[in-house]
Each structure stands twice: as C-alpha cells, then as structure tokens.
Amino acid sequence: MHAAAATAFDATPIGSREAWGWRGRTLSRPVATASGEGWLRLVSAPADKACGKLWEGPQEAERLMPPAVPRPRLRKRLTWTEDEHGYLAELYDEVTAPTVTTHEPILREAPDLNDAWWEGLSTALDAIATVSSDRVAVRQEYLDRAMPQYLGIPIDTTVPAWTTAHGDLHWANLTSPSLSVLDWEGWGVAPAGYDAALLYSYSLLVPDTAAEIRRQLGHILDTPAGRFAELVVITELLQTTTRGDNLGLERALRARLAYLTEG
Structure with a gap:
C-alpha cells in the first residue's frame, strides 16, 4: 500500500x-x-x-x-x-533533522539542546495555545472518571483552563538540532499546560532535562493550571501502564504524584 x-x-x-x-x-x-x-x-x-x-x-x-x-x-x-x-x-x-528519541517517547539520556531550541519550543507552544478549534484532545468526561481511578485520591477534576494543544508532545515527535514538531493527528483542546506537562513527564528519568524543562517552560508549568495538567498527564500515563506501556516510568510518575498532592 x-x-x-x-x-x-x-x-x-x-x-x-x-x-x-x-x-x-x-x-x-x-x-x-x-x-x-x-x-x-x-x-x-x-x-x-x-x-x-x-x-x-x-x-x-x-x-x-x-x-x-x-x-x-x-x-x-x-x-x-x-x-x-x-x-x-x-x-x-522533508525534515532532515532526526527526532530526539527514535523508538519511544520516554527520554533516557540528556539531549544536547541549545537555548535557541528551547526558545523555539516555548514560542511554538504559546502559538499552538492560541489556535481556535473545535477539535478535542482531552475530554472533561474522561477526567471525571479516570483521575480518581488512576490517581487513587479524591480530587476536583474540573479543568481550570482550556487551550489548544499538540496533544502528543514527546521526544519522538520533536527533532533536533533544528526544531520541528511532528505528528499532528491528535491535536485539539486540552487542559492548559498539557503539552509541557506531557513532555516533562516523559523526561522524569533524566532529572537534568526535567529540570531544564521546568526552567524553560516555567511560565506554563509553574501555575495552578500547569499543576493540574501534570495530574492529567500522570493519570493518562498511569492508565497506559495497565496495558503494559510506559512501565519504566511508573515509579517516577508515582513519586511525582506524591510530590504534587502531598507536598
């Protein structure tokens, strides 16, 4: 075919x-x-x-x-x-630059990314968030059901703010040294901060890169909406572990969940 x-x-x-x-x-x-x-x-x-x-x-x-x-x-x-x-x-x-990771979305070693790359990513996420669309990437109904189930705690599942998101922002969908954002199948409205939270969660096994994400995208993540978006992403990724995916992330996700809900 x-x-x-x-x-x-x-x-x-x-x-x-x-x-x-x-x-x-x-x-x-x-x-x-x-x-x-x-x-x-x-x-x-x-x-x-x-x-x-x-x-x-x-x-x-x-x-x-x-x-x-x-x-x-x-x-x-x-x-x-x-x-x-x-x-x-x-x-x-044609996109000549390779993706940051090749076979999986999880980051396992620190990539060599310069300030221009990070600035381009921040600008891109801000621009995506402004796009008006009736496409939906994450549904409130899903969060109402899944967040209590997979987080294992009582939680207010009301999304504090919605914006447009790429919806699958992980390291196998980003190229370097020149930045290109790949795979636009699932983009649409999601909790504000969703893309940054997803990339951060997929970086938890590499603390230096995770810290760099928080430094570069703090204007998105270090807000009440950004914190909620992290909980949304943790919910989704913990659900994937029940299907045998992202198993290497489970311990780090649960540690981050404890920090967000107990710290």
Whole structure:
C-alpha cells in the first residue's frame, strides 16, 4: 500500500530507511519527487475507523497552525479503502533533522539542546495555545472518571483552563538540532499546560532535562493550571501502564504524584 501511494504521488522511495509508528499503524519513508525530496507517511485503519479526528488532524494543522510552529508542511494527501482497511497517504516536506528519541517517547539520556531550541519550543507552544478549534484532545468526561481511578485520591477534576494543544508532545515527535514538531493527528483542546506537562513527564528519568524543562517552560508549568495538567498527564500515563506501556516510568510518575498532592 505504501508503494501504491508512492505511485499515486509520482514519488520514488529513497534507500532502505523505514519508520514504523505505534504498533505498526503507520509506515513512513523518504521519497524523491519532481518538486524535491519529501516524506511519505501511510496510515492504516479498519475501514469503519478510517475517518474522524485522527484522520483529519494533519490536514487541519496545515490549515490552522501559525508560522511560529515549526513543522513539516503537508503537500498532498490521498485516502482510499481496500477490502477491510482504509488508508491515508500524506506527502510532507522533508525534515532532515532526526527526532530526539527514535523508538519511544520516554527520554533516557540528556539531549544536547541549545537555548535557541528551547526558545523555539516555548514560542511554538504559546502559538499552538492560541489556535481556535473545535477539535478535542482531552475530554472533561474522561477526567471525571479516570483521575480518581488512576490517581487513587479524591480530587476536583474540573479543568481550570482550556487551550489548544499538540496533544502528543514527546521526544519522538520533536527533532533536533533544528526544531520541528511532528505528528499532528491528535491535536485539539486540552487542559492548559498539557503539552509541557506531557513532555516533562516523559523526561522524569533524566532529572537534568526535567529540570531544564521546568526552567524553560516555567511560565506554563509553574501555575495552578500547569499543576493540574501534570495530574492529567500522570493519570493518562498511569492508565497506559495497565496495558503494559510506559512501565519504566511508573515509579517516577508515582513519586511525582506524591510530590504534587502531598507536598
């Protein structure tokens, strides 16, 4: 199907590099086209689920995200159904800088990121937060149910403030040394501070980087809304551990939870 998409876009795969997404639902490769090198991403889903928020996210990001948000530009897209599967092919501009982590969102060693990189990230998050959209990344109904369950404490689950978020801001979706923010499937409205809190939580195993995030993004995190966003993210990540994901983070997440709720 990836080869079929390349043919439809008059693109030729370059080399043997392949990038597989979470649980194999996407396959991406560098390609050559008449307008220059690019990146061809193919998404697969059961035919009855090949639609909706995740399907339309990158196209909507291309339409609405401001220039202050560095990201690969979407050139073309194509959707089709074959047998029991639906497919979405997207041709992006080439991004030459590698992602900070390759195979997982969790940070395990400190990256070499300069002040310009951090300033660009801070500017991007502030710009994303201003985008008006009816897309939803986190729902109040989910928080009402999940926060008491996974945090294990009585808690006011009312979100103090909502803003637009990338929704999946982790180290495998950020490039360096030049910053680009990848993967715009799930962006939408979330508790204010959600993106910064997610990146911070995925950095807990590297205390120096976690501290740098708080230094660089303190205007987001060191607020009542930012504290609440951390609890939201901890809820979500603790839930993932019950499915066998992010197990290496569980102890650090519970320690952070104790600090936020007891300190």
